[in-house]
Amino acid sequence: MRPATPPGVAGVSVFEVPAAERGAAHACLRTPAGRPFVPAAGRPQLALLVLGGDVVDEVLVVDRGGAGLELHTHGAPAVAAALRRAFPCSAAPDDAPAAAPAAALLRRALSAEQLDLALEQLAAPFPDFLQELAAAAPAARAAPGAAALGRSAVAMALAAPARVVLAGAQNAGKSSLFNRLLYRERALTGALPGLTRDPVAELTVLAGYPYELVDTAGEGPAGLPAAAAAIAAGRELRDGAFVVLVVDRARGPGDADRRLLARADLVVANKTDLPGAPWPAWFRCDLQVACATMDGAALRARFGAALRRLRGLPAAGPVGGPAALDREQLAALAALLDRGG
Ligand SMILES: Nc1nc2c(ncn2[C@@H]2O[C@H](COP(=O)(O)OP(=O)(O)OP(=O)(O)O)[C@@H](O)[C@H]2O)c(=O)[nH]1
Ligand SMILES: [Mg+2]
Known part of the structure; x- marks a missing residue:
């Protein structure tokens, strides 16, 4: 059986x-x-x-x-x-190990782009490609290997969610942005600074690519030890993640924003529906939004496009040939190319 x-x-x-x-x-x-x-x-x-x-x-x-x-x-x-x-x-x-990553992606796909990639990879299995590459003369591996590395970077970005951490001062509108991007009221929002405590993470797809979106406690007065611990927990999640610095445009960048600027991958000025405060020319700004008033679809599209630009990724979808879908497959390709060189 x-x-x-x-x-x-x-x-x-x-x-x-x-x-x-x-x-x-x-x-x-x-x-x-x-x-x-x-x-x-x-x-x-x-x-x-x-x-x-x-x-x-x-x-x-x-x-x-x-x-x-x-x-x-x-x-x-x-x-x-x-x-x-x-x-x-x-x-x-x-269960066959050769087909595992592509078959697994087919099962857990969150978007049409992930499904298309899974179907493409099932039709052109990466392990077969790797075997052919291994059989080729070392000098003949470089060009197809480099092309596969390029495809793999895109395929892996499509296959597994990247973490995006929303950071910034208290009351900047991080939770409002989080909710708008998810199309639902997942996190509490309100005028009271320090409302968000423990980090809240949700999976979503932006511009076709999957993300683990994390709302974190704002930087500012902690008060109770639990609030300080929550701020620390949010900071820890920034390791290895894309950090989005959300700044209240109506107040302008404050001390916490200045401290975070160097670590920020993307700077989002929020509350542009309100009169803006002075914004220093040296303080970069990648995106201007108004979570309170903007259409959710438009906000998602602009945020997703900004992340895609930041990561240098093409439009999401099939990658044009066999590609690694996880770190193990990528390591196998890299090892083979090292041996070839
Ligand atoms: N006018 C205006 N108000 C906004 C906008 N975005 C958020 N707010 C308001 O700003 C306040 C703070 O929003 P939150 O999303 O809770 O802010 P936060 O950054 O998560 O705050 P903490 O969790 O305390 O760090 C709320 O009263 C929101 O309704 C915006 O685009 N325009
Ligand atoms: Mg919040």
Whole structure:
């Protein structure tokens, strides 16, 4: 027996029963009235699945003639586990390590762009490409290898979310920006400075690329130890992340903003619907927004485009050939090119 559907929580799981195991499978089936199961070739039949004396599930039995049977069970992991205990199961189709990253991306895709990339990569598997590259003379690897490295940088940006941390002074509008980008009121907002405490993270897709967007506590007076700890937790999340400095345009950059400027990847001036305060010429500004009044779609598009520019990424979608989808695949490519050089 072997699962024909990927592992995970699903509505239906399908198990393929080879012809040789047909008899053993029939022995575990009963009619819905509890009588011995009599196969009727050519039409799907409802049956009770009885394992170890217990009715485990009501299943659909599809007779595939010489190819054996299909058992369509309810997708509960407990049912699949009971079947695996009763029958020696071979691996699920996408357990194969070679196809794993592309198949995994197909399953968890959040956007059409990720789906398109997954389908492209399933059709042109990276492990096959790597094998061909390894078989080529070392001198012939450089050009296709460099092209694959370029494709891989884009593919990996599309496959896995990058963290974007919203930072800035208290009351600048970080949580308002967070909510507008997510299209829902996920974080508390309000005029009271220091409203956000613990970091709040959500996945979203901006300009086709996936992001883990994190709202953090604003820089400013901490008061209680819990507030100081929350500010520290937000700071820690900046490591390895893209940091977006949100500045209240109506107040202009303050001390906290000046301290954060060097670490900021993107500077967003918010509250442009209000009269602006002086803004020093040396204090850069990448984006001007008004979270309170701007259309959410326009805000998402402009924010996503700014991140894409910052990262030097092309329009999201298929990358034009086999590409690494995770660090392991990228390391394998890099190692091969090192050996070639
Ligand atoms: N006029 C105007 N007000 C805004 C805008 N964006 C946010 N605000 C207001 O500014 C106040 C602070 O907004 P928040 O989003 O809570 O600010 P924050 O940066 O998350 O604040 P902390 O969590 O305390 O660090 C709220 O009263 C918002 O309604 C804007 O674009 N225009
Ligand atoms: Mg906040």
